[in-house]
Amino acid sequence: MEQTTEIIKMVPLQQYVLFCALIFSIGVIGVLIKRNALVIFMSIEMMLNSINLLLVAFSVYHNDPNGQVFVFFVMLVAAAEVAVGLALLVMVYRHTHSIDINFLNKLKW
Amino acid sequence: MITQYLFYFFSILTLFSAMMVLLSKKPIHSVLFLTLAFFSISGHYILLNAQFIAIVHLIVYAGAIMVLFLFTVMLLNLNIAEIGKKKKISIITAVLAGCLLFLTIAAALQKMNLVFPENASLTQIGLVKNLGKVLFKEFRLPFEVSSILFLAAMVGAVMLGKKTGD
């Protein structure tokens, strides 16, 4: 594995930033457009992923392992969040038999 | 050279999957496209020689989280595409907001001064051994505390998932 890595050249960092920004924006659009709570969740995961990628890219470029350790923890928290979030979703579905977020407006003025 | 092409390939794959996540009519298709996106991002990680992250990403995201999503979709029979769209104006505003966000970040990028690395060889910090050293030396406490976080998440998920009336 170490030998293969010698010949692989590196990609400029700006491209990584742009790419991650694009994925992040797509995630934001997804959060704002969709009415299905599940798809909104998935868009949030996509956003988290783009951030992970960006962190790793920076950590590699600055030769700093802290970035990748941080990514490790982000993944950790994302996993926990998904678990709890889906449990909540299931509970909401049981009560309202729908996962349309437009029906979840009881907390209004 | 190869790196560039691989980068573009994986990027296009990721972008395509992301777009399809949003544009699919059925939720199950969105879930599957998202899994594909995760795989391609894992490819990015391998390009960057972040080996540990790549494998863990595959295991955690593609292996656990997406499976959770799939279970939810299939067990609750959420594969109905009846959920309508939002109002047209909301969609237009949302897309505009997203594009604006992207443009802002891109503009911020213009102001940054990102230096190219001197030597073109990849670093060794992505290897499991090196990353493990850092994780267990400097970040031991967060590591241990995260186990409590998981415990809380598990307990929470189980409590929330219980049938009411018990």
Add this chain to the structure above:
Amino acid sequence: MINLVWLIPLFPLLGFLLTGLFYKRLTHSFSGWFVSLMVLFSFILSTGIFIELWNGANAQNIILFDWIKTGNVSLPFEFLVDSLSATMLMIVTGVGFLIHVYSIGYMHDDEGFNRFFSYMNLFVFFMLILVLGGSYTIMFIGWEGVGLCSYLLIGFWFKNNDYNNAAKKAFIMNRIGDLGFLLGMFLIFWHYGSLTYTEVFENVKIVSTNSEIMTWATILLFIGAIGKSAQIPLFTWLPDAMAGPTPVSALIHAATMVTAGVYMVARSNTLYILAPVTLNIIAGIGLATALMAALIALFQNDIKKVLAYSTVSQLGLMFVGLGVRAFTGAIFHLTTHAFFKALLFLAAGSVIHALHGEQDIRNMGGLRKKIPLTFFVFLIGTLAISGIPPFAGFFSKDEILAGIYSENQFVWILAILTSMLTGFYMFRLLFLTFSGKFRGTNESKIHESPKIMTIPLLLLALLSTIGGFAGIPEGFGTHFLKGFLSPVFENQAMMHHDVHSLSTEIILMTVAMILTLTTIALAWQTFVKKAKIPAEESTERKGIMKLLYDKFYIDELYNMIIIKPVKYFSKLFYEIIELKLIDNIVEKTGKMTIKTGHTLRFIQNGHVGFYLAAMVIGIILVLLFNL
């Protein structure tokens, strides 16, 4: 002894605090005697200081502590102990003590007894500060303080609304004068950098003074004196101030407070000499006041009001004396006036006490047999005020008249006329009250006042008799007072020049005496022989009589010129600006807050999508802002 001068105001202050704080718990007899004792101690100390100064001690400016000291402004709390302030100290504490003792008897069955004495002691305290003050600032403290105490004591029986109005009137008119006093003080401070008497008077002599500034400063100070000493146009408060208890009228409105203006002008004699225009104004106003008050007093039917107008008239005469630069004469008349006016007021109080509250002289008469002691002292007081020798008023009034004569003959004629009128209305008062037949009700209950009231009366009568001998004109003997006060009025050589010889003086005295005796005889004729009684309230009066009886309509004039416009503007401001403008603004601000709340609550519409969108927009804005 002079070093202990700071104790002098401290005793009455102690009396005030003790009686004021514990007024519910102290017995009447204890508080009455305690406060009188305090004034007595001050009197003993004052006597000591007086004797020291008489024996040739120098005047001293004693600084007690640094009161205000910022930047260039340094106003220490200082006392000036010289012959003038020593004289005033004797008057204030001496007469004050006698009046305090008298009040123990007069107010003995009043439930506000302790409160009364605490106010009286507070008044003595402030008056002493005024008199002892070594700078205009300290004098002003006392000036304001006596105004306050005057208000408290006039409105002593506060349950009566008319008395409260009288107290307010006194205080407000005093205040108007105080504005002039303050402006004068500012002017002096601006030009001489200090307000201490010694420094200002030195600077005035050294620095070549712009006479315009001096004129304005002295006029402004005199305006303060107009308010405090009830001259035209600010005199209407004094007759109304008779609403207070009689000892108050005696102490404040006869002997001490109203003389503060005269004292102030006498103290600032160095300034006034350099402003001849002001001196003319002072003489003119004093004369007009003396004459007008005497005319009004001719037709008054309330025993205290006659005495009030006579006070105004005598004060006017004192100011005329000051205006013709007879400073010693004015101070001398101030002293003797304190004696016999206090005597007259206290005797009137004795009459009122004997008749259980009757004050209208038309319901009196024939009291000579019933309360002979009061009659006796009242007679002495009347003789003194009319200027009959050898009583006190003769010498002092004569000195002023001599000073006037050497300045302006015409003014002298008017002053003589005022003296004649004084004799007439005072004897009218005496005859209507004490001779003839008793015209009132309740004849059997009339009794003489108790010893505690009559002994001060007798002492004051004694002073009124022999007090004049302190100032015998030079031709006949030594003028003790002039010699004593000469360091203060050292410019006497420049002032009042004794142009006239001894013979002129004798002629003047004789003329004055004859004219006064004539008017007294006329009074006898009218009120004893013919036994004419003043007409009732409702009688129609014509022409001049009506004018005089209604006090020249001055109160009505003030009402029209000043009070009505003020009320009008007050109403205007209230209805338009207060209600419509300011209230509206305040209310609308409150309502606007509520409305904004009502509008903004729609942000919380419960839609998750909306919240997400809001979050994204917020993030974008933050990013943009930081870019």
